[in-house]
Amino acid sequence: MTPRQESRRGDAQPRVAVVGAGSWGTTFGKILADGGAHVTMWARRPELAHEINEAKRNSEYLPGINLPRSMSATHHLSEALDGAEQVYLSIPSQAVRQNLKAVRPLIAQTDAPIVSLMKGVERRTGLRMSQVIEQELHCDPDRIAVASGPNLALEIAREQPTAAVISSTSQETADAVARRARNGYFRTFVNTDVIGTEFGGVLKNLIAVAIGIVDGVGYGENTKASIITRGLVEMTDFAVAFGAQPETLQGLAGLGDLIATCQSPLSRNNTAGRLLGQGYRFDDVVKQMNQTAEGLASVAPILQLAREVGVAMPIVEQVKMVLDGTMNPRDIAPHLTTDDDTPMGERTQNGQNGGGGALWRSLQRALDQFRHGGRGAAGDRP
Numbered sequence: 001m002t003p004r005q006e007s008r009r010g011d012a013q014p015r016v017a018v019v020g021a022g023s024w025g026t027t028f029g030k031i032l033a034d035g036g037a038h039v040t041m042w043a044r045r046p047e048l049a050h051e052i053n054e055a056k057r058n059s060e061y062l063p064g065i066n067l068p069r070s071m072s073a074t075h076h077l078s079e080a081l082d083g084a085e086q087v088y089l090s091i092p093s094q095a096v097r098q099n100l101k102a103v104r105p106l107i108a109q110t111d112a113p114i115v116s117l118m119k120g121v122e123r124r125t126g127l128r129m130s131q132v133i134e135q136e137l138h139c140d141p142d143r144i145a146v147a148s149g150p151n152l153a154l155e156i157a158r159e160q161p162t163a164a165v166i167s168s169t170s171q172e173t174a175d176a177v178a179r180r181a182r183n184g185y186f187r188t189f190v191n192t193d194v195i196g197t198e199f200g201g202v203l204k205n206l207i208a209v210a211i212g213i214v215d216g217v218g219y220g221e222n223t224k225a226s227i228i229t230r231g232l233v234e235m236t237d238f239a240v241a242f243g244a245q246p247e248t249l250q251g252l253a254g255l256g257d258l259i260a261t262c263q264s265p266l267s268r269n270n271t272a273g274r275l276l277g278q279g280y281r282f283d284d285v286v287k288q289m290n291q292t293a294e295g296l297a298s299v300a301p302i303l304q305l306a307r308e309v310g311v312a313m314p315i316v317e318q319v320k321m322v323l324d325g326t327m328n329p330r331d332i333a334p335h336l337t338t339d340d341d342t343p344m345g346e347r348t349q350n351g352q353n354g355g356g357g358a359l360w361r362s363l364q365r366a367l368d369q370f371r372h373g374g375r376g377a378a379g380d381r382p
């Protein structure tokens with residue numbers, strides 16, 4: 001039975017499409033199917049589409065996981081997108097623009113929300129994925145949503161209880177996507193801070209690479225806790241400089257994802273860092289990774305963006321030096337090595353963590369409520 005015929009059987013169910021059948025795309029497809037949708041996956045390789053259809057498995061990316069009957073797959077993009085009321089994208093960030101060129105004519109007649117599940121920036125332009133989508137699909141930003149949070153695919157595929165955040169500049173779009181993408185083990189919160197939500201997902205990957213490096217070297221919990229804490233400061237400074245709400249970085253898409261990714265051996269960014277810390281060269285690490293580690297491609301564009309807005313990112317700078325082979329992984333540390341003699345305050349550049357931070361936050365909140373007719377824009381809300 002073709003995916004189209006199979007989906008006709010479930011016509012009462014809302015239909016959604018997931019473009020990309022790797023570990024996160026397939027897991028998200030399962031989330032949506034377990035939430036009541038009929039899901040059609042687009043897989044680049046026909047043999048993977050065949051395995052999902054016939055065996056209800058994706059053994060390469062999600063070993064041991066049985067997929068729901070209401071999930072099917074095709075390697076024809078047009079079949080996957082046909083009639084979809086929401087479209088989810090889950091392919092490596094560097095391949096998104098090129099794939100969107102094929103998606104565009106196929107969804108020209110619909111106004112289905114487009115949801116980015118990705119956590120990288122485009123290397124060449126430094127653009128976030130929602131910006132690339134807006135450019136390539138020529139669509140209203142209110143139609144675009146992003147999903148983020150502490151979401152290690154295999155744990156969720158095993159139905160371990162997890163929270164995530166769905167963000168869109170349109171509250172209506174965020175709510176519609178959050179309602180569709182939830183079930184008994186996956187709870188979605190919403191916000192309208194797309195910049196903070198996307199940058200949270202991108203930046204935590206870079207800090208997770210740093211954690212992997214020190215883990216590989218053999219350093220212990222003090223080093224890791226120091227990097228996580230100072231890493232969150234770097235993430236917040238960077239994102240706020242680009243217009244994010246600081247609260248978003250304290251939520252699921254910031255601190256939440258930072259904790260999950262830095263702690264888990266399931267994280268590919270963490271794993272790539274660990275190999276570097278063990279002494280493997282960058283090229284060898286890339287060869288060993290058979291799944292996407294977004295952080296490796298995002299380091300350079302993020303540092304370029306940081307320089308443009310004058311934000312210091314000492315930990316990310318050191319990750320780049322280790323990747324480039326210009327710093328011994330043993331020398332990576334949670335401080336700026338060139339600034340050792342100058343005592344620094346611990347707070348973020350926008351004044352978080354202190355009295356100034358509280359004042360800043362209440363001013364932001366007041367402004368925010370004013371802008372949104374009494375409702376705050378940031379903070380993860382059910």
Ligand SMILES: NC(=O)C1=CN([C@@H]2O[C@H](COP(=O)(O)OP(=O)(O)OC[C@H]3O[C@@H](n4cnc5c(N)ncnc54)[C@H](O)[C@@H]3O)[C@@H](O)[C@H]2O)C=CC1
Nearest residue numbers: 021022023024025090091095118119151152153291292294
């Ligand atoms: N795996 C996870 O736990 C999570 C991943 N993400 C994000 O999801 C995105 C996708 O990651 P994963 O699914 O984990 O990666 P993956 O490596 O498991 O799968 C990537 C998929 O994209 C396909 N692909 C690779 N190059 C392509 C190209 N040029 N054109 C079209 N398709 C291509 C692959 O065949 C594969 O199906 C990344 O941005 C990642 O940061 C977000 C949350 C959790």
Ligand SMILES: O=C(CO)COP(=O)(O)O
Nearest residue numbers: 149150151152267268269
């Ligand atoms: O984003 C993730 C968890 O939230 C997955 O992290 P990795 O891409 O490092 O595996």
